[in-house]
Amino acid sequence: DVKVTQSSRYLVKRTGEKVFLECVQDMDHENMFWYRQDPGLGLRLIYFSYDVKMKEKGDIPEGYSVSREKKERFSLILESASTNQTSMYLCASSLQGTAYNEQFFGPGTRLTVL
Amino acid sequence: ILNVEQSPQSLHVQEGDSTNFTCSFPSSNFYALHWYRWETAKSPEALFVMTLNGDEKKKGRISATLNTKEGYSYLYIKGSQPEDSATYLCAFYYAGGTSYGKLTFGQGTILTVHP
Numbered sequence: 001d002v003k004v005t006q007s008s009r010y011l012v013k014r015t016g017e018k019v020f021l022e023c024v025q026d027m028d029h030e031n032m033f034w035y036r037q038d039p040g041l042g043l044r045l046i047y048f049s050y051d052v053k054m055k056e057k058g059d060i061p062e063g064y065s066v067s068r069e070k071k072e073r074f075s076l077i078l079e080s081a082s083t084n085q086t087s088m089y090l091c092a093s094s095l096q097g098t099a100y101n102e103q104f105f106g107p108g109t110r111l112t113v114l
Numbered sequence: 115i116l117n118v119e120q121s122p123q124s125l126h127v128q129e130g131d132s133t134n135f136t137c138s139f140p141s142s143n144f145y146a147l148h149w150y151r152w153e154t155a156k157s158p159e160a161l162f163v164m165t166l167n168g169d170e171k172k173k174g175r176i177s178a179t180l181n182t183k184e185g186y187s188y189l190y191i192k193g194s195q196p197e198d199s200a201t202y203l204c205a206f207y208y209a210g211g212t213s214y215g216k217l218t219f220g221q222g223t224i225l226t227v228h229p
Contacts, residue, residue, distance in 0.1 A: 035219075040123075042118075042203065042219040042221040042222055043203065045216055045218075056216075058216060059218075090158070098207060098215055098216060099145040099146040099165070099207040100146055100165060102160035103148070103158075103217070104160075105150075107156070107157050
């Protein structure tokens with residue numbers, strides 16, 4: 001059974017803290033993605049990775065960085081959390097060829113920055 | 115950033131009604147269109163990946179059509195059931211420019227089916 005897991009369902013952090021969101025997939029997928037979802041805005045791509053140690057900026061990378069040291073794990077890092085980063089964060093993975101392969105999503109992490 | 119529009123934003127129907135909603139996307143440089151269903155407290159799940167103009171896909175009571183020349187896709191649900199209540203997302207794959215291709219999602223259509 002295909003699975004994408006995220007380290008936390010709910011997270012509360014303070015402004016200025018460094019925040020790590022972890023995502024692990026067990027499908028041997030090449031591609032991994034981080035999105036954030038805000039009301040009325042749909043899913044917006046933050047970063048994606050098509051291979052180990054490779055990363056590409058998405059539409060809203062500012063304030064975020066990522067790390068992919070192993071194929072199965074993709075981390076999203078908020079270097080200094082701010083209140084405007086309060087959001088739902090979704091991780092996804094897919095086989096190579098983003099156009100033609102469906103993405104498999106994790107359950108999401110709802111992050112609140114106070 | 116590309117514009118992918120979904121309409122309506124929300125929809126309330128009675129159990130047994132059939133319904134449909136629209137995803138509009140740029141018609142140039144088309145590669146693929148994805149449909150996902152996102153139920154509350156669950157992960158989004160893929161419904162369809164559509165690549166060919168005129169494509170029609172079906173999964174149970176849900177079907178989708180694709181018109182790449184005019185830039186739209188319709189999702190149909192026949193005989194809606196309360197378990198169909200979810201947010202339906204479409205996503206357009208674009209590979210123009212210098213960056214790797216990626217999916218751009220619409221804002222979603224929230225469907226509520228009342229018993």
